[in-house]
Amino acid sequence: MDKREFGAFLRSRRERITPAEVGLPAGKRRRTPGLRRDEVAHLAFISTEYYTRLEQARAPHPSREVLAGLARALRLSDVEGTYLHRLVGIEPSLPPGPSRLVRQSILDLLDRLPQAAAIVVSATYEVIAWNDLACALMEDFSALAPRERNLARRAFLDPGPHGRRLYGVTDVDEFSRTCALHLRAAAARYPNDPETTQLINELRSGSAEFAELWADHDVCAQTMLCKTFHHPAVGPVSVNCDVLDITDRDQRVVIYTAEPGSASENALALLSVVGTQRMDVPG
Template identity: 50%
Template sequence: MNNRTELAEFLRSRRARVLPVDVGLPAGHNRRTPGLRREEVARLAAISVDYYTRMEQARGPRPSRQVLGGLARALRLSDDERRHLFTLVGETPEPVGEPPQDVPAGVLHLLDRLDDTPAFVIDAKYDMLAWNDMAVALGTDYSALPPKLRNLARQRFLMRPERPFDAEQAEQFGREMVADLRQAAARYPHSAELGALVAELLASSEEFADLWAEHEVRVLRGGSKRMWHPEVGDLVLDCQRLMVPEADQCIVLYTAAPGTPSHEALRLLKVLGAQRFSSSRSAQRDHRSEPAPAPAAPGRSGGPAPGRSRPAR
């Protein structure tokens, strides 16, 4: 990384400018320098003190986009200063309006390769952005849902799925999701979509409103999940979350240890799903091979021809 010295000088100058009261910290006593201490900046940016100290000493590694975003918030940088910070590291600034929804091509390729593992991608506000066939087989066909209902928070607090996780796990998942959404709201304070989602959930779900009022902030982690599937029965799956920092997105994977009943159930689900998808594609081919209907007679109203559907948008 070039510009290490320039980055170090910029960080020191911005740190000296921010007063403790500006970020809700007590002024304290015996402050030998103006502005924030290094440990205070590190805590506000959610990084280690050693990591931040090395950056200020022009000997640290190249910071990630996530670290840069945290520093920009901690140091209360203006939009121009934020762009300068990212430019010093050779990055373009991350979006400050809405959470990114363009899934990186490499992530989409990964989903295609995971043909025996349910996997999907969500953004910071829990919108389903991409999924593989196994995710459909385990859960639902998200492409058949309107975009608004592809949001996992709406499903959890407003729709209450017919086949939820174990009741205790469902409660814990809801609590962690609310804490994660609050952290996302801090990252995207100007997001109209995230703000509208939170407002809708506050107005429509007493459970969400109670959890939101607790002000917990936590990134949702993985863990063991118990669930029931109508075709393969009870499942105990390991849920893993892989972050995609450059897109602020998360890949969610469901796996089971080899040799366990749940692993065999996933293998069966793959076969059943492949049969279902094959039958669906065959029906679509047969449908397309039917002769096209005759044009409508003059004077009759137009519109989609009988037996045809418009492509999903």
């Protein structure tokens, strides 16, 4: 254990956090930048004396529970938490399941893409964030229960709105193949997550196609560059599909954009106006 680096790292993280960020009053006589040692100790559920000794490189080897408490109290990122563990010579525990918490900066990014439909999916293809145009192009995710927002279930088990499999996309077979291998990789990363296991068992028992793909044991994906949605109101919408990995959350941002000046760009512009209104239903 590198006690000196461990203590210096704790102090540097402590000094960068304001009391307001952890719900504490600033006070008028605060002499230290960031939090005080006793405040970090309280948030981490350890004694002030022990925390002080950790910063001063005088404490014994901290346990995994203490490290988890410090990471939580100091608002460490996943990368910082991993570094903290490795300073002590302990590999961090695997997360119990895929993260559904989307960073605020990613949510802001979705809102700043008014001409693109964009969603965020978890490692198990649950749609966990979206913008308005994505709802207009695909479906209103806000009106669905979390279980119903899963694109794997949509692709293999549920025809979806208007009887269109996966919103009528032209590359549904390629998507299905990629989905199966991504889920195999997720199962390896989260072997103890009951929701991941349940989803895969549900797909294997309910879809012969998925069961066959699963039996192939493929783990290498191909990049999908473009696809066409067959929308019930505006017709075919051809889009470029770009995927941005959020590695620290094991999530992906999927962005659909149309070629400038194309009929599909006009269709997306129309969808951005009408939103999720049903234009195909007689008034």
